[in-house]
Amino acid sequence: MSESVPGITPEVFAPVEAPVSPPQASEEVEFVQLLTPEGERVEHPDYSFDLDDEAIKGFYRDMTLVRRIDTEATALQRQGELGLWASLLGQEAAQIGSGRALNSKDMVFPTYREHGVAWCQGVDPLRLLGLFRGVDQGAWDPRENNFHLYTIVIGAQTLHATGYAMGQQRDHAIGDAENGEATIAYFGDGASSQGDVNEAFIWASVFNAPVVFFCQNNQWAISEPIDRQTRIPLYQRAAGFGFPGVRVDGNDVLATYAVSQQALSRAREGSGPTLIEAYTYRMGAHTTSDDPTKYRLSEDLEHWKLKDPIERVRAYLTRTAGVDHDFFDQIDAEADGVAATLRAGCLSMPEPELTDFFDTVYVEQTPQLVEQKEQFAAYAASFEGEVR
Amino acid sequence: MSESVPGITPEVFAPVEAPVSPPQASEEVEFVQLLTPEGERVEHPDYSFDLDDEAIKGFYRDMTLVRRIDTEATALQRQGELGLWASLLGQEAAQIGSGRALNSKDMVFPTYREHGVAWCQGVDPLRLLGLFRGVDQGAWDPRENNFHLYTIVIGAQTLHATGYAMGQQRDHAIGDAENGEATIAYFGDGASSQGDVNEAFIWASVFNAPVVFFCQNNQWAISEPIDRQTRIPLYQRAAGFGFPGVRVDGNDVLATYAVSQQALSRAREGSGPTLIEAYTYRMGAHTTSDDPTKYRLSEDLEHWKLKDPIERVRAYLTRTAGVDHDFFDQIDAEADGVAATLRAGCLSMPEPELTDFFDTVYVEQTPQLVEQKEQFAAYAASFEGEVR
Amino acid sequence: MTKITLGKGINAGLRAAMEADPKVVVMGEDIGKLGGVFRVTEGLQKDFGEDRVIDTPLAESGIIGTAVGLALRGYRPVCEIQFDGFVFPAYDQIINQVAKMHFRSHGRIRMPVVIRIPYGGGIGAVEHHSESPETLFAHVPGLKVVSCGDPVDAYWMIQQAIATDDPVVFFEPKRRYHEKAELDESVPPALPLHQAKVVREGTDATLLCYGPMVKTCLQAAEAAVEDGRQLEVVDLRTISPFDLPTIFASVKKTRRAIVVHEAPYTLGPGSEIAARVTEECFYHLEAPVLRVTGFDTPYPPSRMEEDYLPDLDRVLDGVDRVMGY
């Protein structure tokens, strides 16, 4: 892989035996696909999509709404209402397909970009904004929605998920594909390089824990392309740890649903972990602070636009399922409503007070923090009325 | 793998698709073998041993001497001359085979048990004792012997090795199998679970670094059997990271030599990393502080005794190469000499002074440490003559 | 009444906690059949099964990271770190996850995780096996940090640590594992977890210590009597938070204080105690608060540890200095 260390004379790098070049966006990539970018249903020998068109309409609605939520949040950031936003643009199918495959008792450990999965788990989108607005660090109750808090330290949540799954084992909560429980951990292509993620693979494998590792390979870790993290397809990592890995077209919501469904069933039954690599693309910037023109080509983006996860479902619904305009218009109207509610909610979020934050460092408060809180409160009160 | 989480009702654990049971000592294990436990030469399609019987005699000598050194060190520990000793008993073939495959410019990153590799690199065995006696932390110069200091934090050295190998690349020190340089990192089966080791795999793969990962799978990490670390053979880990892995009979010095030779050549040529799993057995306790009767069966040990790395070479030399008693007697005499020298050296090691240890915290000494050193020296002097 | 060692006290405390609450699980390296390298978990796996006494893969970040997940599931994991120097691969999970989860969730999530760390020197061990990293945890908001100094405290404090809903880093003075005392399990613990105790009363100066140094300071106080000095010895027991009222009360009485710990001097726990005591007792102090501690070097090879570690003589030397003001 002489390209990876330029500056070193190429002749010292004989070609390696193992495959080296990561698949290019322009090449054909091997993965599970059930709906083509053109909206055509295709079959796969190992995975089938067994829901009806109503369900597909539901997926369309989910994807459209979360994209709208995402767009609105980006706008709110641009207008100074949020400090930051991490957009899921392009990853809707990966998130909705896997999210809709979850049972009510399954537990989710997200990164910071799983707004679509949050939606599937019933988290009020407004609750997602607090972290980015800087008023809280995730204001939903993870137990209510079976959706853990966003984790910013890359990869850390994969171990939490594995430990949680070990808890499910110990609770005898696994057993069969319907009633058993599973855990799903989301992470990115970049995260796959963290020690924690690989330790999670080891734990999950050794304890045969009911956990699905769902990697959204969106080709980028901020400015670093996937070949900074691996020289072979990521899903193959799992084999080295002794459990199955599968690559799915991450822009195909039918396929991500089917593949997730199967992996979750395996976990719930007690057959252990699976790694899913959802092959997709981060259509936007890493976050609103990022400037992708510094490191990637606009052609790439154009190429991926042709694989849009929502467009292909719309094409299918229109051409094959005979869904008419009304349906789409209705969803668009609903999306506008969701966006308006989100915006209004954001603008009226109460301003937090530092004094409220001294009491949640510990369950059993310490005298020192009581003192610091009191001193701060007294100090702050001395400015009352003044403009600091 | 229901055995791994006993207490959970077995029926919730359906068999997993991936292979689960680690090979048992009693089963036949797939690996590269060139000399059977009975001392018969066998051929392997991919690896051949191309040295003559003189070389094999050399290996015999190496293994016998390091075993004698090891025995002497254990005795010194029992007599209170060392605080601790980590025995290599049973792992002589893994260490001598790989150690003798090294070129003079290759660099070694050991754990704390590579006394045999140290021997191959020309480190005076006495120098190894200081760490265990508590007078220093490794008193050899890593640059003189191309043998880094022992690393006790499990797995940390694999990243050092990879970084060093990246330095070799940057120095244009790789090129062909003879003149190129390679780095070899030793670690244990337990270490394979550390995040650092897996990150080292990623780095080595992404940068195609000239590093050989040499894992001595001695079946145990203190009291934990290999199935606490993996449910498939360890060498297969490499495939998940996109580079070759191979399992070798770690008790067969011809095979460990041949396999290491080939992996090192690949690295020196610029073909990147290889993982070698040397399948062996820790015949002794983890260290002199350990009591293996708490966790393993004596039958296992008896079974492995039949596979002794030295005995099989002796059988080959006697039966096939026509080597007579004189040779073996001579080596035994040499071993006694080495042991006597080691013992004498150990007993006469100078006692270290704490005052000498204030000046090597930093290259550029700090005023604070100068002060602490002076205060300590004055304080210590106040006891002069007294027995504290 | 039973005679126990400090190590057996923790073992018995773990057993009691596991009997009292089925959600308590113990996890770490070699804690099962072997019973841990110090035998502190001896017999637990046999009695509570491999499901509750978990021999883990060899990776500390994994131990703590999965413990976080188990805690989120309602378990109360007690993690063993084999030696002080091996906690650092887990440091990120401790600092960024264990310590912050309650705060991050604005109180919705609790992290009842105990991290047991045998710590300190004096056992003739090799590198990484003799360190005192308590500052690196006590500085971190969200963690609580304690250390036991005698077998009876060992028995009760480990149970109190497991019972609290906050994460606790539990430092065990490994060279005192074999110290003996009488334990009466039927007498409830004398003190809550985060309270210091005056283990010897005195009038001339206060020795503030914890963990392995409690015994050392008691010996020093005994020896000081010969010099006509009555030293008060306070076993801090809790390093985060410090029990400041007990500390202040003692120092206001004796007007002189020395903090004794094995951890390096600079930014060791003694620095905070000295700063606080000075602020609170400014007009009471006859002398600055002095510190008798490990030096600002890495822990040396063990043949020098006797010189590196504060001992009776070094403590008395400190007493001489503090009395000299």
Added chain:
Amino acid sequence: MTKITLGKGINAGLRAAMEADPKVVVMGEDIGKLGGVFRVTEGLQKDFGEDRVIDTPLAESGIIGTAVGLALRGYRPVCEIQFDGFVFPAYDQIINQVAKMHFRSHGRIRMPVVIRIPYGGGIGAVEHHSESPETLFAHVPGLKVVSCGDPVDAYWMIQQAIATDDPVVFFEPKRRYHEKAELDESVPPALPLHQAKVVREGTDATLLCYGPMVKTCLQAAEAAVEDGRQLEVVDLRTISPFDLPTIFASVKKTRRAIVVHEAPYTLGPGSEIAARVTEECFYHLEAPVLRVTGFDTPYPPSRMEEDYLPDLDRVLDGVDRVMGY
């Protein structure tokens, strides 16, 4: 003379170091084409190649661990940690390897590794992006720890850090990246790396600060003039080792001191300074050394950071308190 920002100062310093010594390599996440999330390495990969400006896999332990190997091979790696909160996965490699290698080898091995960490708050960021973990490095023997407070220091100190054969943790005050100053590259640096500087002379009390707080303290000193108070401001620059002579000289002169830092209060650098100053200046002090710092909570959501961070008013409030003794 060129006008530079603090960020550009580091960029120019890195460039100068790379030009001066081909063994200097820079490594980290997103430091290549992107030039780092703060653009501190902008343009370096273009000019020095991917071999010397290495975009690494996303794993901090790997960054530091391979840097150790490169250093053993004779390189001088400068590692960028993207944000303060992300250094902890690398903590083991820093504490157990980088810090101890010279000592372990009894001086045979040198570890000229620089670890750059943009740190501190005030930029409205999310969790883990605003922390001040300097205690967690300054307590560790074997590491040196510095922080620059102005653009000219940024330019010189990074070069001095790279030139030293000891490992240096280099804390960059991220919210001051855009502060501007005039730089004359032809004038050699005024001070060695481990020396503090008096940035404003005064007589009534000393403000001891570093990094982002230097500007804050200068503003406070300016404002205090209105109250008729002349405050001395010392930019510590070096946190390990502290430049104690400069600190003591100032405090002996003003007889009152306040340490100001963003890091949490308990066991923050201020604790050590307070303890040392008290010991050395015991008979000079009119008041205990006070501390104006972050609180003992995790860094709060950013809408509250203005209240969390010491600012001009909090510093002046501290001045009132210290003058009240």
